[in-house]
Amino acid sequence: MRNLFRDFLNLFFPDLCVVCNQRLSEGEEYICTDCLLSIPKTNYHLQPDNRLEQFFAGRIPFRHIAAFAYFVKGGSIQNIIHELKYKHNPGIGRFIGELCGENIVDSDFISGLDLLAPVPLHPKRQKQRGYNQSLEICKGISRVTGIPIDSETVVRKVNNKSQTRNSRFDRWKNVEDIFALTNERSFQGKHILLVDDVITTGSTLESCAKEILKCEGCKISIYAVGTAG
Ligand SMILES: [Zn+2]
Numbered sequence: 372m373r374n375l376f377r378d379f380l381n382l383f384f385p386d387l388c389v390v391c392n393q394r395l396s397e398g399e400e401y402i403c404t405d406c407l408l409s410i411p412k413t414n415y416h417l418q419p420d421n422r423l424e425q426f427f428a429g430r431i432p433f434r435h436i437a438a439f440a441y442f443v444k445g446g447s448i449q450n451i452i453h454e455l456k457y458k459h460n461p462g463i464g465r466f467i468g469e470l471c472g473e474n475i476v477d478s479d480f481i482s483g484l485d486l487l488a489p490v491p492l493h494p495k496r497q498k499q500r501g502y503n504q505s506l507e508i509c510k511g512i513s514r515v516t517g518i519p520i521d522s523e524t525v526v527r528k529v530n531n532k533s534q535t536r537n538s539r540f541d542r543w544k545n546v547e548d549i550f551a552l553t554n555e556r557s558f559q560g561k562h563i564l565l566v567d568d569v570i571t572t573g574s575t576l577e578s579c580a581k582e583i584l585k586c587e588g589c590k591i592s593i594y595a596v597g598t599a600g
Contacts, residue, residue, distance in 0.1 A: 389451060390402055402451070406447055410447050411440050413439065416474065416475045417478060417480075419435070421436070423437065427573060431591065435593075437594055439594075440596065452504075456500070464510075464511065467511065469511040471512050471596060484516075484562050486520070486562075487512055487563075488522065488583070489509045491525055491550070506522050512566065521557060525579060525583055526553055528551050549578045559586050562592065563589060564594055568597065571599055
C-alpha cells in the first residue's frame, strides 16, 4: 500500500538527479548512474605528494591529504555540495560520504586512522542549516570504513558574550583563533582524519588542523569531497 502511494506521488513529483535534473530510475538515489560514472575523481588518495599535499606543505605537518573529486564550476560536485549546503538535504551528504568511503576503503590512505573529525560549524550557522554538512559526509565514510566519528572535541569558537564568559573558553584568548578544543585527551596520540566539504584556500582547514595538533602525539590527515585543483 505504501509503495503504491509512493509510486503515485512519484508520478507527479518524480525524484530528479541533483546533477542533470533527469528523472531517477528505480534503485537510483540522488544522482543518476550516468552522472555518478562521470564524477571527475582525483584519485589523490593513491598519490603521495599530490597537488593538495604540495598545497599544504609547510603550512601544517600532516600525514596524508586527498579529495574525492575535482570541484568544477557547473560540474557535478558543485551541484552536490550546493544541494547539501543550501537545500536542506543532509541525506545527500551521507550518500556522497559513502561514495568517498568506497573510494578510499581499501587504500593505504585510511590505514592507521583512529577517528574522523568533521570541520565544525559555528553554532549559529549550524542552527540555521539544521546540521553540519561535514558531519553528514563523515557518517557516510564511517558507515563504509568503520572508522568512528568524533564531532565533539574540536568546536568553532563562540562569539556572543554569554558564551565567551564560559570558563571552558577562557583558555583561548587569541581572537584570531577560530577553533577550540573541548577536551584535548580524546585526540591525544590519535591519527585524526579531518573532513571538510570542499578545499578552496585551505585556511579554515589549516586553522582547524593547528588547533587539533595541540593535542600531544596527535597526527592529522585531511580529506574533502571536492577540491579546486
Ligand atoms: Zn544525472
